[in-house]
Amino acid sequence: MDFLIPEDLKDLKNMVRTFVRKELMPLEEEVERSGKIPEEALQKMRELGFFGLTIPTEYGGSGIGTFGYCLAAEELGWAHSAFKTICGVNNGIGSKPIVLDGTEEQKRKYLPKIASGEYITAFALSEPGAGSDAANISTQAVRKGDRYIINGRKHFITNGPLADLVTVLAVTDKEKRAHGGITAFLVEKGTPGFSVGQIHKTMGSRGVYHSELIFDNCEVPAENVIGKEGMGFITAMKTLDDGRLTLAASCVGTAERLLEMSTEYAKRRVTFGKPIAERQAIQWMLADSATEIYAAKMMVYATAIRYDKGERIPAEVAMTKLYATEMVNRVADRAVQIHGGMGWIQELPVERIYRDVRVTRLYEGTSEIQRIIIARNILGYKGGLEG
Numbered sequence: 001m002d003f004l005i006p007e008d009l010k011d012l013k014n015m016v017r018t019f020v021r022k023e024l025m026p027l028e029e030e031v032e033r034s035g036k037i038p039e040e041a042l043q044k045m046r047e048l049g050f051f052g053l054t055i056p057t058e059y060g061g062s063g064i065g066t067f068g069y070c071l072a073a074e075e076l077g078w079a080h081s082a083f084k085t086i087c088g089v090n091n092g093i094g095s096k097p098i099v100l101d102g103t104e105e106q107k108r109k110y111l112p113k114i115a116s117g118e119y120i121t122a123f124a125l126s127e128p129g130a131g132s133d134a135a136n137i138s139t140q141a142v143r144k145g146d147r148y149i150i151n152g153r154k155h156f157i158t159n160g161p162l163a164d165l166v167t168v169l170a171v172t173d174k175e176k177r178a179h180g181g182i183t184a185f186l187v188e189k190g191t192p193g194f195s196v197g198q199i200h201k202t203m204g205s206r207g208v209y210h211s212e213l214i215f216d217n218c219e220v221p222a223e224n225v226i227g228k229e230g231m232g233f234i235t236a237m238k239t240l241d242d243g244r245l246t247l248a249a250s251c252v253g254t255a256e257r258l259l260e261m262s263t264e265y266a267k268r269r270v271t272f273g274k275p276i277a278e279r280q281a282i283q284w285m286l287a288d289s290a291t292e293i294y295a296a297k298m299m300v301y302a303t304a305i306r307y308d309k310g311e312r313i314p315a316e317v318a319m320t321k322l323y324a325t326e327m328v329n330r331v332a333d334r335a336v337q338i339h340g341g342m343g344w345i346q347e348l349p350v351e352r353i354y355r356d357v358r359v360t361r362l363y364e365g366t367s368e369i370q371r372i373i374i375a376r377n378i379l380g381y382k383g384g385l386e387g
């Protein structure tokens, strides 16, 4: 599929690939054991510009676009999920609201810090009472002169405990909600009334932190509104389109690694006098995984190229997210099966990856929500989910 990739992006993909294999994959056990990405690795990622790959060059990033970032995400997908998450948020949901709809002043103030990795970011939409039904959030922002007072509680927020800057979605007009009544605000760490609540314990993805964020009469200046009051839901949906594509790309990389591990293991493992690779039952699992990876990769490349051309294609983005995330879960399941008992033992990374990929079907919109977006598009329904 190299024919789809321009030369400069091929170089970038190769650079990320080399770095991931040489510098990040050897650290996986340490991340899993300590629950932390070593500071040295973070520093190397900052120096290589990993935190600002998608941020426009005039604001200190590399401006490689969504397709370019998908290629990087595919390579990062080979390594422990903590690595792709920490740079994925700064390149995606943590910066996109500003890149897409922020004011010039916001771009100048924040994007260089996000691109350099000085600032870690987060995107706070979900709440205990509103996940899939995102327009139903109850966090409120009330205008008082040139300030807004935010009250409410977000949860599951990736990078929540670490974030220096958070995009927070809040209701500014209860009647209008998704149709002009939700606003996006920038809230900096240390703002009075803003605090981190419970840090969630999770099934996988050690080294990534998710938490509640509490807003208790948190005051922000009106200049912290992203775009215009009431436009926040559209900003959020556009941001999620980008995040869904890059997530799908990372799933392709993870699945490729699982297939490589499964293939090598199948050639090595001998039962009843022959390598299991010679058994049709195993070959079919490998063949099914390879076919699904190829399909997902084509979907990611084609959809990301169209997205970068400015096409608004939420249904195709949803199809890509749905297919790639379900695909990597099937590939992980087959990888465990091919490895037999070794697939369930923590000695090999298969066990960890099997746990880590499960969440991809839940966040950035569950599989069911992607199907709803696709079906509405087929049926010609208009609704809040597509933005």
Ligand SMILES: Cc1cc2nc3c(=O)[nH]c(=O)nc-3n(C[C@H](O)[C@H](O)[C@H](O)COP(=O)(O)OP(=O)(O)OC[C@H]3O[C@@H](n4cnc5c(N)ncnc54)[C@H](O)[C@@H]3O)c2cc1C
Binding pocket: 122, 123, 124, 125, 126, 130, 131, 132, 133, 155, 156, 157, 158, 159, 210, 359, 362, 363, 364, 365, 366, 367, 368, 369
């Ligand atoms: C690890 C992790 C990281 C996350 N990071 C962030 C983040 O950084 N920022 C953020 O804002 N959010 C984040 N989230 C939240 C995530 O986006 C939500 O979990 C997700 O949108 C689903 O919402 P929910 O968990 O409330 O499930 P619910 O909406 O309660 O859904 C429960 C089940 O019902 C199904 N369902 C819901 N509605 C329908 C329907 N109409 N038809 C059919 N089925 C339906 C769902 O698909 C799901 O299977 C994160 C979540 C996780 C687990």
